[in-house]
Ligand SMILES: Nc1ncnc2c1ncn2[C@@H]1O[C@H](COP(=O)(O)OP(=O)(O)OP(=O)(O)O)[C@@H](O)[C@H]1O
């Protein structure tokens with residue numbers, strides 16, 4: 472590497488200052504459909520934020536609004552400090568990477584990567600230098616003379632990324648860029664992308680419906696449902712303290728058990744604890760959870776228990792029958808039938824002997840269960 476090389480792995484490139492991206496009260500309607508509903512969200516400069524939610528929740532629409540490919544019905548969109556509602560897509564200086572990473576099949580890797588530089592009339596010498604260093608940072612330097620048809624899926628994906636990176640945009644907008652890859656490549660590329668983000672410190676807004684991908688790629692995760700932002704926080708908080716029952720059920724694998732519960736507000740013990748009754752069993756609550764439900768004063772409550780927070784315990788208050796058993800070696804996933812007929816997913820780790828269909832066991836919940844309002848789903852804070 473020549474003089475002036477920084478520690479970025481991108482050689483002598485001057486990396487554009489990353490900038491923040493913000494949606495302020497952004498709504499997008501398509502006829503009767505409200506694809507994005509009053510979205511207020513900011514991606515900090517240099518941050519990698521993942522927009523997560525089920526199919527049709529408005530992720531791509533939000534991203535396309537930021538890219539300038541859709542016009543919002545209402546609200547303000549900013550890139551850096553600049554309001555860009557009326558700025559053309561090509562003048563926004565953000566790079567978009569799509570799920571389908573159409574490369575030019577007749578051009579080799581080098582020409583594919585330098586395409587955006589040519590169309591910006593960057594001089595040849597500068598182009599060569601930029602292509603070489605970008606290719607090196609993505610491990611493509613030995614593939615520059617190949618055509619896309621001579622590359623694996625992951626290599627093609629990297630060429631598409633190189634093409635986006637080479638012109639040093641101020642932010643990247645990525646819409647499910649890995650969904651065309653097989654499971655193993657996807658895991659590899661996820662790690663590479665996360666590492667690349669870490670190295671370049673660029674601003675990334677990344678769309679996926681895959682919660683595992685979101686947990687890997689996002690410094691923060693914004694969960695959308697029907698166009699409405701549900702929660703935005705670091706992965707750990709979204710997982711450990713979901714803002715509502717929807718987020719609770721969407722994040723985590725296998726998903727959280729969500730049960731209808733009843734709480735007797737008059738019930739309780741001398742030490743201030745009580746229990747919540749679910750589907751023919753009960754779950755004991757600590758003093759804080761008991762107090763929270765007493766304050767609320769209503770009997771119906773939605774109860775959430777993560778499969779990993781259930782353990783076999785002879786004194787457990789949930790008596791279940793194994794209806795489904797999946798032995799994975801390092802752990803077992805069980806589908807257990809509660810006395811009332813509902814199912815509980817249980818993740819058992821450790822050395823307990825493998826359980827089989829028809830076995831009965833008692834389960835205890837570790838810690839307090841998650842508690843949600845049964846009407847609007849919001850978290851009942853303990
Ligand atoms: N051009 C359009 N015309 C009409 N409706 C649209 C248009 N684009 C999107 N929609 C609707 O807006 C909603 C949000 O779509 P969007 O593509 O943003 O969802 P998404 O979260 O990206 O979903 P997926 O995970 O399936 O890609 C959907 O109900 C969709 O049908």
Ligand SMILES: [Mg+2]
Nearest residue numbers: 530531532646
């Ligand atoms: Mg989409």
